[in-house]
Amino acid sequence: MKSDRHISADAIRGAFSSAMSAMYRSEVPAYGTLLSLVAEVNSRTLDTQPGLKQRLEQTDTLDRISEERHGAIRVGTPEELSMLRRVFAVMGMYPVGYYDLSEAGVPVHSTAFRPVGDAALKINPFRVFTSLLRLDLIGDAALREEAAATLKARRIFTPGALELVEKAEAQGGLGEEDAARFVKEIIETFRWHDQASVSSDLYRRLHDAHRLVADVVSFKGPHINHLTPRTLDIDAVQELMPDHGIAPKAVIEGPPSRTCPILLRQTSFKALEEQVSFRNATGEWEKGSHTARFGEIEQRGIALTPKGRALYDRLLTETRKLARPAADGSNAEAYISALANTFKAFPDDWAAIREQGLGYFRYSPVSGAKVSTGDNSDLETLIALGAVQFDPIVYEDFLPVSAAGIFQSNLGDGASQQFSASPSQKEFEAHLGAAVLDEFEHYARLEKDSVEACLRHFSPVALAS
Ligand code: OOG
Ligand code: NI
Numbered sequence: 224m225k226s227d228r229h230i231s232a233d234a235i236r237g238a239f240s241s242a243m244s245a246m247y248r249s250e251v252p253a254y255g256t257l258l259s260l261v262a263e264v265n266s267r268t269l270d271t272q273p274g275l276k277q278r279l280e281q282t283d284t285l286d287r288i289s290e291e292r293h294g295a296i297r298v299g300t301p302e303e304l305s306m307l308r309r310v311f312a313v314m315g316m317y318p319v320g321y322y323d324l325s326e327a328g329v330p331v332h333s334t335a336f337r338p339v340g341d342a343a344l345k346i347n348p349f350r351v352f353t354s355l356l357r358l359d360l361i362g363d364a365a366l367r368e369e370a371a372a373t374l375k376a377r378r379i380f381t382p383g384a385l386e387l388v389e390k391a392e393a394q395g396g397l398g399e400e401d402a403a404r405f406v407k408e409i410i411e412t413f414r415w416h417d418q419a420s421v422s423s424d425l426y427r428r429l430h431d432a433h434r435l436v437a438d439v440v441s442f443k444g445p446h447i448n449h450l451t452p453r454t455l456d457i458d459a460v461q462e463l464m465p466d467h468g469i470a471p472k473a474v475i476e477g478p479p480s481r482t483c484p485i486l487l488r489q490t491s492f493k494a495l496e497e498q499v500s501f502r503n504a505t506g507e508w509e510k511g512s513h514t515a516r517f518g519e520i521e522q523r524g525i526a527l528t529p530k531g532r533a534l535y536d537r538l539l540t541e542t543r544k545l546a547r548p549a550a551d552g553s554n555a556e557a558y559i560s561a562l563a564n565t566f567k568a569f570p571d572d573w574a575a576i577r578e579q580g581l582g583y584f585r586y587s588p589v590s591g592a593k594v595s596t597g598d599n600s601d602l603e604t605l606i607a608l609g610a611v612q613f614d615p616i617v618y619e620d621f622l623p624v625s626a627a628g629i630f631q632s633n634l635g636d637g638a639s640q641q642f643s644a645s646p647s648q649k650e651f652e653a654h655l656g657a658a659v660l661d662e663f664e665h666y667a668r669l670e671k672d673s674v675e676a677c678l679r680h681f682s683p684v685a686l687a688s
Contacts, residue, residue, distance in 0.1 A: 228398050228399075229394070229395070229396030229397060229398060230396070230397055230398065230399055230402040231315075231396075232312075232313065232314055232315030232343075232396070233315055233338070233342075233343050233346040233347055234346075234402070235313060235314045235315075235397065235402050235405065235406065236314035236315055236316060236338065236346075236347050236349055237346065237347040237349075238402070238403070238406045239314055239349070239406050239409065239410075240290070240291055240347060240349035241290075242406050242407070242410050243291070243294060243349075243410065243413065243447060243450065244258075244290070244291050244450060246410055246413070246414065246447075247294075247447055247450050250414075250415050250516075251495070251516055251518065253468075253469050253492060253495065253518060254450065254518040256467050256468065256469055257452075257464070257467075257469060257492060257518040257520070258289070258452060258518075260460060260463060260464065260467050261289050261452045261453075261454050261460060261520055262289040264454060264455070264456050264459050264460050264463065265288055265289045265453075265454060265455045265456075267459075268455040268456045268459070269285070269288075269455065275455070283345075284345070288453065288455070289452050289453065289454075290349075290452060290453070291349055291450045291451060291452050292348055292349065292350070292451055292452060292453045292521055292523075293335075293337075293349065293350045293351065293352060293450070293451045293521070293621075294349075294350075294351050294352070294447050294448075294449060294450045294451065295351065295352040295353070295354070295447070295448050295449055296351060296352075296353055296354070296413060296445040296446070296447055296448065297331060297353075297354040297355075297356065297435065297438065297439045297445055297448065298353065298354070298355055298356070298379070298439070298445045299355075299356045299370075299374035299377075299439045299440060299445075300355075300356075300374050300375070301355070301653075301654035301655075303355075303374075303379055303445070304353070304355045304654050304655055305654065305655055305656040306380060306385075306388075307336070307353060308336070308655055308656055308657060309388050309392065310380075310384065310388055310409055310412075311336040311351065313387075313388060313391045313392075313397065313405065315338050315343055316336040316337055316338060316349075316350065316351065317336065317337065317338075317339055317660060318334040318335070318336055318353075318655060318657060318659040318660065319334065319335050319336075319337050319339065319619075319620060319659060319660045319662055319665065320334055320335055320620050320621070320659060320660070320661075320662045321333075321334055321648045321651060321652075321659050322334065322335075322354075322621065322624050323624060323647070323648070324354065324624055325357065325360060326624050327624050329433070329435055330356065330357045330358075330360040330361065330432075330433055330435065330436060331354035331355060331356055331357055331435060331439075332354065332355060332357060332647060332648075332651050333352060333353060333354040333355065334352075334353055334651070334655065334659045335350050335351070335352050335353070335620055335621055336350060336351045336353055337349075337350030337351075337619060337620075338350070339660065339665070341669075344619060348619070350619070352621060355651065355654060356374075356435075356436065356439045356440070357647075358370055358371055358436075361432050361433075361436060362432075363428075363432065366428055366429070366432060369425060370429060370436065370440045373420065373421060373425075373440050373441075374439075374440060377420065377443060377444070379412050379443070379444040379445060380409075380412055381408045381411050381412070383404065383408040384405065384408035384409050384411070384412065387401055387404060387405040387408060388405075391405070411444075412444050412445065413444070413445065413446060413447040414444065414446065415446045415447075415516070416442050416443045416444065416446065417497070417498060417499045417500065418443075418499070418500050418502075418508065419441045419442060419499050419500065419501045419502070419511075419513070420441060420442060420443055421440065421441045421501065421502075422501055422502060422503060422504070423501035423503065423509055423511050425441075426441050426501055426511070426513075429441060434514070437513070438513070438515045441513070446515070446516070447516075448494075448515050448516050448517070449491065449516060449517045449518055449519045450518065450519070451489065451491075451518075451519040451520060451521050452520060452521075453520070453521060453522065453523070454520045454521070454522055455522070456522075457475055457488050457489070457490060457520060457521070457522040458475070458480055460490075460520055461475055461490050464492060469492040469518075470492055470493050471490055471491070471492055471493075472490055472491055472492070472493055472550075473548050473549065473550060473551065473552035473555045473558075474490070474548045474552075474555050474558055474559060475488050475489065475490040476488065476489050476490060476622060477489060477622050478524070478535065478539075478562075478566060478569075479559070479562045479563045479566050480563075481524075481566070481569075481571050482571050482572070483524070483525065483570075483571050483572060483573055483576060483615070484522065484523070484524025484525065485524040485525050485527060485531070485535065485569070485576075485582065485618075486523075486524055486525075486526075486527060486535065486618050486622065486623075487521050487522065487523045487524060487618055487621075487622060488521070488522050488524075489519055489520065489521040489522070489622070490519065490520060491517045491518060491519035491520070492517055492518050492519075493517060494514045494515055494516060494517040495514065495516055495517065496512050496513075496514045497512060497513055497514070497515075497516065498510065498511075498512055499511055499512060499513045523617050523618055523619075524615070524617070524618060525576065525582040525583065525584075525615035525616065525617065525618060526582065526583045526615075526616045526617065526618040526619070526620075526662075526666045527581060527582050527583075527618070528580055528581060528582060528583060528663070528666075528667075529663055530579075530580050530581055531576070531580075531581030531582050532623065532663075534568070534569055534581060535569065535623070536623060538565045538566050538568060538569060539562075539565075541565050542558070542561045542562045542565045542566075545557075545561040545565070546558040546561045569581070573613070573615060576615075577613060582615060582616075583615075583616040583666040583667065583669065583670045584613040584614060584615060584616060584670060584673075585613065585614050585615075585616050585669065585670065585673045586602065586606075586611050586612070586613050586670075586673045586674050586676075586677045587611070587612055587613075587614070587673065587676075587677065588610065588611055588677055588680045588681065589609060589610055589611065589612050592608075592609065592610035592611075593610075594608055594610050594681055596682070599678075599681040599682045600678065600681075600682055602674055602677065602678065605677065605678075605681060610681065611677050616666055616669055616670065619662075620662045
């Protein structure tokens with residue numbers, strides 16, 4: 224039963240995202256530095272671009288512009304994943320999209336838990352990219368079993384978190400006190416543990432299989448591995464990072480800088496080597512290190528249709544044939560100019576992107592516009608008459624895996640291993656305990672709803688009959 228005394232799921236998500244931010248800033252000081260830099264660049268960008276400021280004032284909450292947009296975690300078992308689905312549902316976050324990372328040589332597959340409606344995204348857009356380890360892709364059977372046994376023995380949720388998820392499900396929400404306690408309990412799941420739950424020998428063997436396998440299996444829980452605020456000028460932040468003592472990765476991932484931004488662009492500082500300890504055979508703690516956590520920034524553009532996505536993928540593949548960005552940055556300039564050149568084939572004005580069906584748009588009636596009967600039932604006519612306007616629908620998901628940019632921040636500078644596997648979305652969904660929302664269908668529905676609302680606006684009678 225839903226009660227007025229329940230806190231909204233959006234508010235719980237807001238509290239969760241600020242608690243995660245506070246925890247991560249205290250755990251990873253370099254992340255705090257990145258956040259201040261982002262806030263500084265954002266305020267400078269708003270000062271120098273009054274037009275942008277005005278636009279954002281209408282659509283966004285300016286005082287929260289520099290807050291986190293996403294984070295990422297990796298879990299080890301289907302049970303952990305399906306429980307997370309229930310946890311995130313309490314905060315109004317639902318699984319959208321399927322990402323098969325084995326295509327990029329990483330033994331996990333993933334979804335993004337995120338708010339779905341416009342209103343919810345506006346209140347707080349925080350999402351968590353969530354990956355499930357695929358032990359089946361590890362060749363060594365003995366290692367696979369040791370890893371499975373280690374994962375089976377751990378409990379990543381506090382008893383309080385489990386109790387409150389059940390309470391939220393039974394009541395259809397949480398009251399104020401419970402909501403605050405829920406956030407406090409659930410944060411524990413994502414905390415860093417510097418004492419590994421495996422020996423240094425097992426850690427090394429897991430790491431040899433793939434460094435992400437070691438990251439998932441060796442610790443008490445799925446520590447948050449990065450958070451990502453929104454920047455209004457990603458090129459500026461990338462350039463300024465070294466001045467602030469943080470080392471950015473070689474190049475910005477995703478499309479090049481454009482007049483009409485598409486999908487998203489992101490970059491990060493390199494994952495840090497951190498002190499951890501392993502229990503040795505005599506039960507003593509032994510010092511070692513682990514590299515997993517970093518800080519990232521993102522800047523979003525329009526959601527692409529399957530046709531637009533295919534063009535994006537093709538152009539990125541072409542670019543990477545010309546220059547593959549080396550981790551040490553030695554060919555960064557060659558890559559950036561190859562990227563810019565190749566992407567000249569992707570139209571860079573909204574009208575052309577729309578006409579060619581490359582992106583999703585939200586249509587709205589121009590206020591005060593009047594059209595005569597006969598002109599009022601066709602969208603293209605209404606646009607041509609200036610009665611209907613269109614704005615890009617923002618891409619709320621992640622970079623396509625096919626483009627391989629995803630995950631590179633934390634794979635280190637070595638070559639990534641290859642795993643061959645067929646897409647296994649069905650299996651992922653069975654483990655998750657739910658189907659993921661198809662992001663293309665979702666954007667298409669948003670677009671279609673906006674078209675129908677426009678047609679209704681101009682011909683209320685005709686459509687009602
Ligand atoms: C998640 C990588 C995906 C992004 O921004 O593309 C991601 C991970 O490293 O666990 O967050
Ligand atoms: Ni990320």
